[in-house]
Amino acid sequence: MSFAIFETASTMIAVILCSIAVKLIxxxxxxxxxxxxxxxxxANLLGSGxxxxxxxxxxxxxxxxxxxxxxxxxxxYSIGMxxxxxxxxxxxxxxxxxxLLIFFLGVILHGWHxxxxxxxxIFSIQLFDDYLDINTDQPASCRNIAQRIGKIECLLLAIxxxxxxxxxxxxxxxxVFLSTAIFYSSLLYYxxxx
Amino acid sequence: MLLILTLMFSTLLIGYYWGKHDGRxxxxxxxxxxxxxxxxxxxxxxxxxxxxxxxxFDA
Numbered sequence: 001m002s003f004a005i006f007e008t009a010s011t012m013i014a015v016i017l018c019s020i021a022v023k024l025i026x027x028x029x030x031x032x033x034x035x036x037x038x039x040x041x042x043a044n045l046l047g048s049g050x051x052x053x054x055x056x057x058x059x060x061x062x063x064x065x066x067x068x069x070x071x072x073x074x075x076x077y078s079i080g081m082x083x084x085x086x087x088x089x090x091x092x093x094x095x096x097x098x099x100l101l102i103f104f105l106g107v108i109l110h111g112w113h114x115x116x117x118x119x120x121x122i123f124s125i126q127l128f129d130d131y132l133d134i135n136t137d138q139p140a141s142c143r144n145i146a147q148r149i150g151k152i153e154c155l156l157l158a159i160x161x162x163x164x165x166x167x168x169x170x171x172x173x174x175x176v177f178l179s180t181a182i183f184y185s186s187l188l189y190y191x192x193x194x
Numbered sequence: 195m196l197l198i199l200t201l202m203f204s205t206l207l208i209g210y211y212w213g214k215h216d217g218r219x220x221x222x223x224x225x226x227x228x229x230x231x232x233x234x235x236x237x238x239x240x241x242x243x244x245x246x247x248x249x250x251f252d253a
Contacts, residue, residue, distance in 0.1 A: 150214070156207040163200040170196075 008175055010064050015179035017061035018069040022076045023187065024054035039136065040191050067114065068172065074106035075118035079126055083143050117172065121165035125180060127158035132188075 027042040034041040043050045061069035078099045085096035106115040131154045134146040146154035166173045237244035
């Protein structure tokens with residue numbers, strides 16, 4: 001019984017640390033966009049050191065539970081790259097190619113089941129985030145899915161993908177969902193004043 | 195249970211998208227038919243004809 005509690009708690013901490021890493025790296029990349037939109041950004045608060053804290057957070061998450069946190073991080077990278085699918089990156093690959101490459105690397109390293117669950121779950125979170133940010137995101141950037149496909153369509157698609165991720169891994173879903181909800185609520189509380 | 199919920203929300207999404215698409219097309223057709231008449235009615239009420247640009251009466 002105590003082992004099960006310890007396992008659940010450690011998985012939750014790993015997911016929260018992974019979420020922190022994704023948020024910090026995302027803030028580092030979107031520093032200029034957020035500065036123009038006058039949004040709260042951790043990169044402005046912590047300076048250029050934000051990327052180091054992101055790496056540290058991901059390392060800790062991987063040390064606690066690599067099987068859960070690393071597929072989630074790779075899926076976040078894959079989804080994030082897919083948003084800029086036409087842009088060419090430092091690697092010389094387009095966003096879409098990088099996204100597919102990272103996904104298949106994740107499949108080789110962590111297995112289909114794990115990567116599929118992570119990808120669908122992160123896509124669902126991305127849709128919920130875009131639904132909530134429909135009025136704050138800049139329409140010109142074209143990165144918000146809710147602005148592109150419609151607000152209700154985005155919400156319904158978010159619910160469907162969340163249910164699909166639940167079906168993909170019924171054992172892991174409640175823990176990952178609860179951890180993400182805790183992190184996201186804390187983030188919304190912090191960004192309330194934006 | 196999860197499968198039923200997924201199917202339920204998927205059907206809702208398809209129905210919503212279909213309804214929105216058809217509603218937009220229907221609304222555009224109705225507006226295209228109604229707006230010229232409404233504009234003409236409005237112009238005649240203001241005392242001039244929108245088509246021949248002549249004044250109907252002095253204000």
